Amino acid sequence: MNIERRDLGDFVVLALDGRLTAAVAPQVRTAVADLVDDGRPRIAVDLAKVDFIDSSGLGALIGALKATRVAGGDLRIAAAGEQVRQVLRLTNLDRVLHVHADAESAFDGV
């Protein structure tokens, strides 16, 4: 999976590309852990180019959310497509991972 990193100063955007499954979940976890280790625990994950997520992908996002919160930051997700939204809805995880319209505005008003 291609993970693009965009530094917006106040927070960092990680833009994922492709299928978020067990095969790439460790990559996502590492990318988030690296940012947290660098003292950048405010992260917006841009899912615009993710067309499929499975339970392991969901696990990676939840693990990442916890890691950022433990470090005093937060993780927001943005621009998720229909399949991702559906999975979040079915698992009731949209209650902790609210989908923001776009990554750039994910931390607006907070």
Added chain:
Amino acid sequence: MTTVVPPFDDTARQRAIEDLGILDSPRDERIDRVTRIAQEMFGVPMVSVTLLDRDRQWRKSEIGLGAREAPREDAFCDFTVREGRTVVIPDASEDDRWEHNPFVEGDPHLRFYAGHPLEARGGERIGTLCLLDTQPRVLDEREEDLLRELAGWVQSEILRQNELDDAVALQSVLRPRTAPDLPGYEVAAVTVAAGQISGDVYDWYSTSAGVRFTLADVMGKGLGAALLAAGLRSSLRTLPDRDLLDAVREADRLLDADVSDLGTFATAFHAELDATTGHLRFVDAGHSLGYILRADDTWEHLVSTGMPLGMGFADVRTAASTEIRPGDIFMVCSDGLLDVVDMADPLGHVRGVLRERGIQGALDEAARLARGATATDDVTVMVVARTDGAPREGIK
């Protein structure tokens, strides 16, 4: 360096090979792969993973030998196993010990042999990985090391398969073997693992208030998921008479305490049926795949508020209730089923199959689809049909 080789114990060997349950088992691609690699690396016409039984040698994998079995007497591999070391015979016809051997003087007229022993878990020597040629040849030190490496690989595949077989057998023992005694209801379930072992679990058992049904799906697949699924099953079963919601909350807490660092979780549907009234109380933990197919062919989606188990978020978790009435079918599945049913109309597909084939026929069809090409996840389906009362009208 001198290595002390323990003396050969044929009784221990026989016991170890029988415990492994490997004799006369089908070919295994993971072991065949190693023999192919050995053949390619060494450029020999014959390679064998030979295991010793009482009076025969049996080949778990072989290339170029054409037979799975041969007499053990006079066999090179028997010698290697007894010696407990790498044995290399560059030219058997020039070797005092081997020149009159029936495999050398007669068919297949072997000249070159190199073998290294394979050991069972307790160090019992049970067989060899061996290379054979009808032409003489030598192995340099590096090649001998390579042979030992490949033998170690074969050995670990044999032992791993054995462990996995045990786990698969245990997992099937943990599933309910008989339907609960529920007059007026038909209860059945099916589960098919994506690989050999499943991260799904289903369960049912009687409590003082009725019968509890569980279907849970641990994130991911395979052995890790299966271990957590077994733990989750036990946790939900503990104190069967406590409230449904308490059982789920406690399972959530325990799973979170165990796996919070792994980023893994489980979705679950946990329900209790009062058979007399048809009252079904349930807690859905982020699973969302519980349904009732009403006698009039409409679907009711069984929803309650709650996130998956093991996530560690303080969140509202509630129970909800519904009724299973005569002619209704309650169904809960794992999301693996969604991969194998008609994506355009999954519920329509399921309804059609249930109506046309009945409960058991529908589960057979689910299993058939789950073993098919499009299945990538564990698939589990559990069905409780209420068959008492008036028969259903208007079959569509």
